Amino acid sequence: MVERIAVIGTGYVGLVSGTCFAEMGHQVVCVDRDENKIVRLQQADIPIYEPGLQELVAANMQSGHLSFTSNLVEAVKVSDIIIIAVGTPTLDNGDVDMSQVRSVIAGMAPHLTATKIIVMKSTVPVGTGRWVEKQTRELAPQHAHIHVVSNPEFLREGSAIHDTFHPDRIVIGSEHAESGARIAAIHAPIRTELLMTDRESAELIKYASNAFLAAKISFINEMAHVCEKVGADVGFVAKGMGLDRRIGPHFLNAGIGYGGSCFPKDTRAQLKIAQNVDYDFKILRSVIEVNQLQRERFVNKIHRTLGDLEGKRIAVMGLAFKPNTDDLRDAPALDIIAALQKLGANISAYDPAAAVHASKLLTNVSLHINPYDALQNADAMVIATEWEAIRQLNYNLVRSMIKQPVIIDGRNMFEPKEMSKLGFTYISIGRTALS
Numbered sequence: 508m509v510e511r512i513a514v515i516g517t518g519y520v521g522l523v524s525g526t527c528f529a530e531m532g533h534q535v536v537c538v539d540r541d542e543n544k545i546v547r548l549q550q551a552d553i554p555i556y557e558p559g560l561q562e563l564v565a566a567n568m569q570s571g572h573l574s575f576t577s578n579l580v581e582a583v584k585v586s587d588i589i590i591i592a593v594g595t596p597t598l599d600n601g602d603v604d605m606s607q608v609r610s611v612i613a614g615m616a617p618h619l620t621a622t623k624i625i626v627m628k629s630t631v632p633v634g635t636g637r638w639v640e641k642q643t644r645e646l647a648p649q650h651a652h653i654h655v656v657s658n659p660e661f662l663r664e665g666s667a668i669h670d671t672f673h674p675d676r677i678v679i680g681s682e683h684a685e686s687g688a689r690i691a692a693i694h695a696p697i698r699t700e701l702l703m704t705d706r707e708s709a710e711l712i713k714y715a716s717n718a719f720l721a722a723k724i725s726f727i728n729e730m731a732h733v734c735e736k737v738g739a740d741v742g743f744v745a746k747g748m749g750l751d752r753r754i755g756p757h758f759l760n761a762g763i764g765y766g767g768s769c770f771p772k773d774t775r776a777q778l779k780i781a782q783n784v785d786y787d788f789k790i791l792r793s794v795i796e797v798n799q800l801q802r803e804r805f806v807n808k809i810h811r812t813l814g815d816l817e818g819k820r821i822a823v824m825g826l827a828f829k830p831n832t833d834d835l836r837d838a839p840a841l842d843i844i845a846a847l848q849k850l851g852a853n854i855s856a857y858d859p860a861a862a863v864h865a866s867k868l869l870t871n872v873s874l875h876i877n878p879y880d881a882l883q884n885a886d887a888m889v890i891a892t893e894w895e896a897i898r899q900l901n902y903n904l905v906r907s908m909i910k911q912p913v914i915i916d917g918r919n920m921f922e923p924k925e926m927s928k929l930g931f932t933y934i935s936i937g938r939t940a941l942s
């Protein structure tokens with residue numbers, strides 16, 4: 508059945524989900540309070556970098572399934588299902604900042620008529636669904652029937668469209684069977700495991716999943732330190748571990764740790780959620796601490812390798828928190844650059860998608876979208892994001908361009924022996940340094 512859907516918030520999640528629901532045949536209107544964003548979207552001009560999204564947006568606008576507006580009230584009036592996908596960042600005290608969700612509820616609730624299903628797609632603390640339902644019912648006209656369903660999002664930036672059409676699971680938490688079934692039905696063309704739960708469990712599944720993935724990353728990063736001390740190779744250790752099906756191969760890449768808009772904030776939020784119910788989530792506390800330390804240890808490694816950094820020019824290759832996105836939220840590269848600058852280094856940086864964005868966040872960094880421009884006259888090369896374009900560089904040319912043939916790789920992109928053969932001193936994470 509074709510549904511009329513309003514998606515509130517056109518960030519990475521809202522824009523991708525709205526577009527994919529339109530592609531599945533639903534009638535979708537996407538709303539954002541940022542009018543500039545809406546004006547651009549109305550011309551199929553995508554404000555974020557996400558492979559394949561531009562084409563899909565344009566096609567669905569053309570077919571009449573997808574439209575954009577900044578008028579929240581009009582959008583919810585013409586829709587039966589309202590998906591909330593606004594941001595939920597963390598506050599300084601670790602609590603989740605729910606102001607965007609609150610402002611959506613306050614703005615739309617008085618205008619809700621008939622039966623409306625509100626879907627919480629934003630990552631929100633456990634209990635939010637219950638609170639949103641109560642709050643909306645209080646503010647909505649008497650005759651409105653409001654049901655709130657939790658439907659957490661698991662897409663990854665950079666492969667968001669693929670992830671939406673091929674998720675590992677769809678989780679729907681509902682206290683109202685009919686509404687839960689209707690939200691399950693809008694996903695009908697997708698073939699995957701459908702898990703129907705209570706609302707609280709659905710809300711927790713999202714945080715638990717991100718916390719566990721973050722734990723795998725911090726675990727392998729701790730193992731990497733042990734490997735360096737005993738002369739083992741963390742690549743082999745991770746491979747050997749990952750072949751055990753109970754462990755699995757994913758999220759066992761040692762490096763400079765996780766970043767982005769989700770893991771850092773969701774791990775902090777889950778720690779605080781536990782604290783708020785008097786529980787000290789010890790493992791999670793360590794996961795977060797190890798991740799922060801990983802950035803500091805990497806800077807120390809660069810310092811140890813290059814000596815005094817005063818006046819040295821370091822080319823930082825990659826800024827985004829991972830490849831195929833322009834997202835710089837909590838990207839390790841930003842912390843690493845700030846620390847290197849503090850030690851007196853001059854930074855030139857390359858990123859094919861995030862360099863323009865980065866100009867708003869970094870000072871005294873020469874930013875480039877051509878990798879060779881960033882490497883020109885650099886003393887050494889540091890890898891912070893594993894962009895394919897970095898793998899494809901001509902390393903004979905790179906060696907001739909940088910003053911010292913030193914690569915300090917925070918993402919273990921290369922085989923140490925290969926880089927050594929090419930004449931580099933190659934230092935990575937959890938593997939013996941070779942020169």
Ligand code: NAD
Nearest residue numbers: 516517518519520539540593594595607610611629630660
């Ligand atoms: P984002 O910050 O990129 O986008 C949020 C959008 O909401 C912005 O465009 C903002 O202008 C808009 N907005 C805020 N308040 C509004 C209001 N009152 N009315 C209309 N629009 C409003 O966020 P995102 O990365 O898309 O994440 C959204 C949610 O999904 C978060 O809770 C996040 O934790 C979760 N999530 C994100 C990802 C991811 O990879 N980015 C993955 C899974 C889940």
